[in-house]
Amino acid sequence: MESKLSIAVIADIIASKKIENRAPLQEILNEILKTVNTNFNDQIESYLTITLGDEFQGIIKDFKTTFLIIDLIDTQLKTLTKSILKEEVTLRWGIGVGELVTPIKDKTISIGSDGPVYWNARNAIEKVHSHNDHGNTTEKLVSETLEDDFFNSIIRIQNVIKNQWTTTQQDTVSILLKEFGYEEVNNQKLKILLNQKLNKDYSEQTISKRVISTHIKQYVQSRIQLAERLEDWRKLK
Template sequence: MSDQLKITLIADMIASRKMKERGQTQVLLQSILDSINAKYKDDIETDFTITLGDEFQGMVTSVEKAFLFVDLITLQLQLMTKRDIGEEIHLRWGIGIGKLATPVQENGYSIGMDGPAFWHAREAVESVRRHNDYGRLNEKILTGTEDEHFYNSIIRIQNVIRNEWTTTQKETAYSILKAFHYSDWTNQEVKDVLNTDLNQHFSDQTISKRIISTNIKQYTSSRQWLAKHIEEWRMAHDN
């Protein structure tokens, strides 16, 4: 149906059936997805949509945006559930790159769509479910090529960094990613963002400590360069 290589994301909530406040968590997740769909509509080919109570999917325009949405949705859900229900909820993600066997739906949703892009994403999320590296792996990408082993070796290290963040470090990382994505920034710019987002007045020393402790510069640079490498492969094979 399509010779283009599309980028699909499928995610689900980990241990959702054991949640104390499952209904409230689903409401929070829906509000996050609605916000992402509205703010980044030019970067989303089909909206992030809840397909089951604990699972959602969407299709995006670039690998970098796929990584960014994984980061933003993951961190925001963790922070909101920790704040509102006292229980930090985690997601597992599958990113699939491949062709479609069905057309992109005009209604902006991916429910009912099929093809290798979705098969790879589904296989990836199921792989994370089976092998989560002692809870430190939340994300995998499948492309149907040998290079995916290289991609996932880097993602595994990135996930270790992200999963070691404390709540304070997650607040810092989330604000930086939301404001600057994977682009460069200065300490003063981060200070301004955190002062606004957290309604506090941080010292230069505190900002510096937060940046260093999260390894956020290393994390975002790694995400950006891996996305660039995969995107170059995707465009070279997109015919």
């Protein structure tokens, strides 16, 4: 049974006005969104589009893809801005679930559509802005049901894991997610990728320690299970 409820995301840059190199930041963000829209074309209903200088939005077909896209953009933006701009840029996310009142006329531009799905996403990002748990919470979900507190309690724990990754761990996770997504990690293949992209010669033992230290396997499993629970709930609506 196909749900009538859509999934919208709205994201903005935390403390964007304090960032000096805004032009190269825009270029980095544009390239990341362009790649994500291309790679996930079949799973995205309305492309992730920059609507304001520091904000972008879009509509995604399922929760697993939603969480994966959030994680990909988060880790890539942090690693690239740290490397290029010498400062780590972080996003806050609002995930909205609800009806889309106006039809999507142009998939490539997420502007012009409206409805509770976007209102809920806006509400969610405002909740992150006002209650971010000392910077540990960067995502919230709003569906206007009694389940929201439960869903957000899981997201909060996931955020604590993700937002404590060091620069080195961010590098590892970014490369890992780009290659494997939420699939099982192949340490041998990851070793080759890290050696190539970071221009170093890591041992298999070092790679194994890196993967373990990020808790990425537990993190991904939690994301997948939450996505499945959310999909079961959405199908009943």
